[in-house]
Amino acid sequence: MTRAVLSLGSNMGDRYAHLRAAVGCLADTVVLTSGVYETPPWGDAEQPAYLNAVVMAVDPGADPLVWLRRAQACEAAAGRVRDPARRFGPRTLDVDVIAVWTDDDVPVLRADPDLTLPHPRAAQRAFVLKPWLDLQPYAQFPGHGAVTDLLTTPELTAQAQALRPRTDLTLESTP
Ligand SMILES: Nc1ncnc2c1ncn2[C@@H]1O[C@H](COP(=O)(O)OP(=O)(O)OP(=O)(O)O)[C@@H](O)[C@H]1O
Numbered sequence: 756m757t758r759a760v761l762s763l764g765s766n767m768g769d770r771y772a773h774l775r776a777a778v779g780c781l782a783d784t785v786v787l788t789s790g791v792y793e794t795p796p797w798g799d800a801e802q803p804a805y806l807n808a809v810v811m812a813v814d815p816g817a818d819p820l821v822w823l824r825r826a827q828a829c830e831a832a833a834g835r836v837r838d839p840a841r842r843f844g845p846r847t848l849d850v851d852v853i854a855v856w857t858d859d860d861v862p863v864l865r866a867d868p869d870l871t872l873p874h875p876r877a878a879q880r881a882f883v884l885k886p887w888l889d890l891q892p893y894a895q896f897p898g899h900g901a902v903t904d905l906l907t908t909p910e911l912t913a914q915a916q917a918l919r920p921r922t923d924l925t926l927e928s929t930p
């Protein structure tokens with residue numbers, strides 16, 4: 756499996772430092788980085804705003820579970836502590852595996868709760884879809900069609916309008 760779209764989010768501590776650390780943690784697998792967006796909390800309103808971004812990562816040797824393990828290792832390195840009482844609560848760093856494609860560019864579909872692909876809630880999240888378009892304007896969300904079409908539903912349009920591009924903050928992929 757070669758290619759993964761990963762989302763990065765942080766709303767605790769030095770949010771920008773956490774996003775940069777995530778890109779560093781994923782190291783030379785990262786080939787494209789989106790802009791950084793200031794986003795209202797999704798799913799649990801009583802928490803600070805997030806910084807979000809999306810990256811494209813490539814590694815010919817990585818199967819889908821390798822991407823999950825890497826994502827979780829980056830979260831752990833950022834001191835992420837899970838609060839079971841708040842499913843969508845605040846966190847130093849969230850790295851979600853949004854979708855993975857095989858060597859032949861076939862999307863991986865997986866229903867396992869340990870790793871569901873594509874990510875089961877990402878199609879409802881403008882904080883994932885909008886940054887993804889920075890990387891791939893014609894992005895296709897496996898099983899859902901064009902990302903631009905998803906963003907034209909009233910709910911997602913409203914969410915997307917509430918995102919604020921932070922053009923003062925950038926993420927660099929490794930050269
Ligand atoms: N595509 C995926 N990406 C990341 N984690 C996943 C995925 N599919 C299933 N999981 C599982 O979800 C569990 C909870 O992950 P996590 O704590 O990051 O969720 P969350 O960030 O609070 O919520 P959400 O997944 O809605 O963003 C993890 O233990 C992981 O095994």
Ligand SMILES: Nc1nc2c(c(=O)[nH]1)N=C(CO)CN2
Nearest residue numbers: 764794795796797805843882
């Ligand atoms: N804006 C925003 N809201 C969220 C985010 C996130 O990354 N950005 N992550 C969550 C974890 O599931 C819950 N809510």
